[in-house]
Each structure stands twice: as C-alpha cells, then as structure tokens.
Amino acid sequence: MKQSKIIYGGLEALGRELAKEEWQGAKYTILLDENTFQHCLPLLISSVEALQEAEFIEVPVGEECKSLEVAAQVWQTLLEGEADRNAVLVNLGGGCVCDLGGFVAAGYKRGIRHINVPTTLLGMVDAAIGGKTAIDFGGVKNSIGHFYPAVLTVIEPAFLETLPETELLNGRMEMVKTAAVTDPALFERLLSTTHYPLSTVKEVARLKARVVKADPYDHSIRKILNFGHTFGHAIEVYRGLPHGLAVGVGMKVAMYLSTKKLGLAEEVYTTYSRWLKEFTPHLSPFTLKDIEQMFPLMRQDKKNTAGSLRCVLLQELGAPVIDVEISDNEVRDALLRLHR
Numbered sequence: 001m002k003q004s005k006i007i008y009g010g011l012e013a014l015g016r017e018l019a020k021e022e023w024q025g026a027k028y029t030i031l032l033d034e035n036t037f038q039h040c041l042p043l044l045i046s047s048v049e050a051l052q053e054a055e056f057i058e059v060p061v062g063e064e065c066k067s068l069e070v071a072a073q074v075w076q077t078l079l080e081g082e083a084d085r086n087a088v089l090v091n092l093g094g095g096c097v098c099d100l101g102g103f104v105a106a107g108y109k110r111g112i113r114h115i116n117v118p119t120t121l122l123g124m125v126d127a128a129i130g131g132k133t134a135i136d137f138g139g140v141k142n143s144i145g146h147f148y149p150a151v152l153t154v155i156e157p158a159f160l161e162t163l164p165e166t167e168l169l170n171g172r173m174e175m176v177k178t179a180a181v182t183d184p185a186l187f188e189r190l191l192s193t194t195h196y197p198l199s200t201v202k203e204v205a206r207l208k209a210r211v212v213k214a215d216p217y218d219h220s221i222r223k224i225l226n227f228g229h230t231f232g233h234a235i236e237v238y239r240g241l242p243h244g245l246a247v248g249v250g251m252k253v254a255m256y257l258s259t260k261k262l263g264l265a266e267e268v269y270t271t272y273s274r275w276l277k278e279f280t281p282h283l284s285p286f287t288l289k290d291i292e293q294m295f296p297l298m299r300q301d302k303k304n305t306a307g308s309l310r311c312v313l314l315q316e317l318g319a320p321v322i323d324v325e326i327s328d329n330e331v332r333d334a335l336l337r338l339h340r
Contacts, residue, residue: 011047028054094120095127102133106148121171170244184317234297
C-alpha cells in the first residue's frame with residue numbers, strides 16, 4: 001500500500017504540487033463541515049489556484065458525519081456532479097471529515113484520489129496520517145472502514161490559530177500517546193509545557209508516519225499506536241468525551257495496568273496522572289454499574305480476539321507490548337482507581 005506524501009510546507013506547497021502535470025484535468029470536490037467552511041475554506045481556495053473552481057460538499061460537524069447515511073449522501077452528490085475516476089476529493093477538516101472523506105473516496109467508483117487537509121491538531125498528528133478510514137455503525141466507533149491512504153496530507157499551521165483550547169487539547173493527548181510508545185524524551189518534553197511549536201507537531205507526525213510505513217495494514221508494530229484506545233473509545237462513547245481527551249483517560253487506565261502486569265515504573269504512572277488531572281478536573285468517577293455497561297463497548301474493540309480484551313501496555317516509556325490479555329476484574333480495578 002502506497003503511503004500518503006506528507007507536505008509540511010502548508011497550502012502554498014500544495015498549490016505547487018497541484019500545478020504538476022499529474023493533476024491536470026482533475027475535477028476537485030472539497031468535503032467540509034460548517035466550521036471549516038467558515039474558518040478554513042477561504043484560506044484554502046485563496047492559496048491554491050487549482051481549487052478555486054472546486055465544488056464543495058458540507059457535512060455535519062463532528063462524529064455525527066461518520067455515518068453510512070452521510071456517506072451515501074456524499075456519493076450521491078458526486079454522482080450527480082458527474083465525478084469520474086479522475087476526480088479528487090479534498091478533505092478539509094478534523095479527524096471526522098478526514099475519516100469520512102477517505103471512506104467515501106475508497107468506495108466511489110472503486111477508489112478515487114483524496115487529499116487530506118487536516119484543520120485540527122489531532123488531525124495533523126494522527127487522524128489524517130496512515131490511511132485508516134472509517135465510519136461508525138451499530139453504535140460502534142470506526143466499525144466499518146478501509147485502509148486507503150490519501151495521496152497527499154497537508155500540514156498548514158495557520159489552521160491551528162482558528163482552534164478553541166478544547167480542540168488543541170484533543171491533539172495534545174494524541175501527541176503524548178505517540179511519544180509514550182516511541183520516544184521517552186519527547187514524552188517528558190510534552191508533559192513539561194502546554195505550548196507545542198510547529199517543529200514538535202511535525203516531529204510527532206513523522207513518528208506516526210514512520211510506524212505506519214513499517215506496518216501499513218496494522219498487523220504488528222502499528223498496533224502500538226492504539227495505546228489507550230481500547231479504554232478510550234469506550235469512555236468516549238459512554239461519557240461523550242471528545243476523542244483525544246477520552247484517549248488521554250484511557251492511557252491512564254493502560255498505564256495503571258502496565259504497572260501491575262509489566263512492571264512499568266510507578267513514577268511514570270504518577271507523573272502522567274498528575275499531568276492529566278489538570279485537564280480532567282470535572283470527570284466523575286466510574287461506578288461498577290458504569291463499568292459493566294462499558295464492557296460491551298470495550299469488547300467491540302478491533303484489537304480483541306475471541307472475545308478476550310487485549311490492549312497495548314508499556315514495560316517502560318518507548319517499550320510498548322501489544323496484544324496483552326486483560327481480565328474483566330483487572331479492567332474493573334483500573335477504572336475504579338482512576339480518581340485515586
């Protein structure tokens with residue numbers, strides 16, 4: 001599977017790329033939501049000449065757009081616009097728009113090119129990189145999808161200036177996750193400040209891209225990027241937390257289990273817990289009733305095998321272990337201890 005080319009030079013670099021011969025004659029459609037229509041589309045079309053005549057399709061904001069119904073509406077619009085195999089879908093938005101756009105592109109006429117232009121920090125460092133595309137189905141997050149990389153992924157730092165603090169926090173959590181499983185020094189650096197320069201954003205994006213290149217279909221080493229997600233996805237759905245913040249809480253659960261099962265230093269768990277508490281002061285404790293209701297969500301996680309819960313744990317920072325089997329009682333213990 002050919003991986004996405006990441007353009008770190010922003011929209012001007014994208015304009016130069018689309019002026020090349022291989023893009024001549026392409027029909028562009030921009031997929032966006034209400035937020036990116038207002039805050040990001042003007043900069044995109046004013047910076048990239050090839051997109052000034054593009055049509056656009058607006059979808060609901062957030063996770064609501066990742067549905068089969070919305071995907072069908074986008075396919076219908078592409079058909080009515082006579083988009084052919086040479087069409088290009090430009091996904092202008094956060095992780096949800098990039099997920100939906102990649103899914104739509106993979107299915108339309110057996111696959112058309114798509115370009116990810118992530119407008120959130122989470123999208124720039126995680127969701128728009130790696131070729132995983134998915135929609136939610138049956139109440140389960142990302143349950144239907146493809147491995148279908150964007151031809152290009154464009155990092156434009158100006159979009160970060162449009163984001164509220166909650167969106168920056170979402171991306172910050174995914175940056176910490178990537179560092180926890182790949183680079184201990186970067187992990188410590190990320191926890192020491194709340195301001196991440198563009199160079200750090202690029203550093204994290206490159207780390208994820210390197211892991212994806214080594215295992216594009218998620219059979220082995222790429223699974224390390226799921227650290228915190230088995231619990232995070234369940235917390236996201238059950239508590240309605242934003243994805244990044246839910247993963248941040250999920251990482252605390254995974255670190256606690258790591259201290260018990262793999263000997264992760266208590267200091268790592270304590271330091272991370274102290275850092276996370278600053279961002280989750282109002283998160284109420286989980287009761288046993290909550291946990292029992294969350295088990296079906298955790299068992300739907302794609303990393304599980306034969307009904308048993310499996311997740312990524314840490315022997316130490318930068319030394320993850322994949323497919324560690326976790327008992328139900330261990331999960332109960334970890335979730336009950338979240339607020340201790």
